[in-house]
Amino acid sequence: MSRHLDTSRPYALGLFRIIVGLLFTLHGVSTLFGVLGGDTVAAGTWPGWYAAAIQLAGGAFVLVGLGTRAAALVSSGSMAFAYFTKHQPHALLPIQNGGEPAVMFCWAMLLLVFTGSGALALDRLLGAREARKEAPQEAESEGAPVTV
Template identity: 65%
Template sequence: MTGRLNSAQPYAIGLFRIVVGLLFACHGANSLFGAFGGETPDTGAWPAWYAAVIELVGGSLVLLGLGTRAAAFISSGAMAYAYFKVHQPQALWPIENSGEGAAMYCWAMFLLIFTGSGAFGLDRLFTKRSTARSSTATDQRPVAV
């Protein structure tokens, strides 16, 4: 049983990454463009506009599995800032201060920093290509004199 679960781990991480990235990008699109009926901040307004850009771009990169660790690092930090500067001063617990979303995105992105993109990510395509190129380059050894 454990062997099957372990072999499915990259696929579970990949699916987790796709769902978290999609939801995060949707949140950013809603904040930036009012895509789903939300209010939009003024361009350049601190911190709402910058958070929305990070959500849209970071979520899209995480969704695609492109630069997952870097995008997750920046996104996790942005959500930690959002929680501690916007939500936490209102009340201690996330359920009291409406900070559940920021806290969950912060920890989900934090997890992706360490797990990477898993299966189905574009990172894997570029890694395979660069590995194939480097292996062909190292196979050509100079002739000893």
């Protein structure tokens, strides 16, 4: 049973990344465009508009698995900032101050910084393509005589 779980780990992680990225993206879309029940913020207002832009862009990058670690790091930091500036001053615990989504997104994104994108990600697809491009060049250079 354990072996099956181990072989499934990249796919479970990939699905986790996709769901977190999708939800984060939708959060940004709802804030920037006032759809899906969200309230819009005026363009360029600090910090709401910038947070929503990070949610949209960071969430999209995490969703497709492109630059996952960097996008997740920026996204995690923005959620930590949101929690400590918007929620935490009202009460100590997230359940008391309405900050549960910010905390969950912060920690989910931070987990992706350390785990990477998992399966089904553009990072892996592009990495595999780069590896295929480099392999023939390495093979050619290994067989070539060395000149001094």
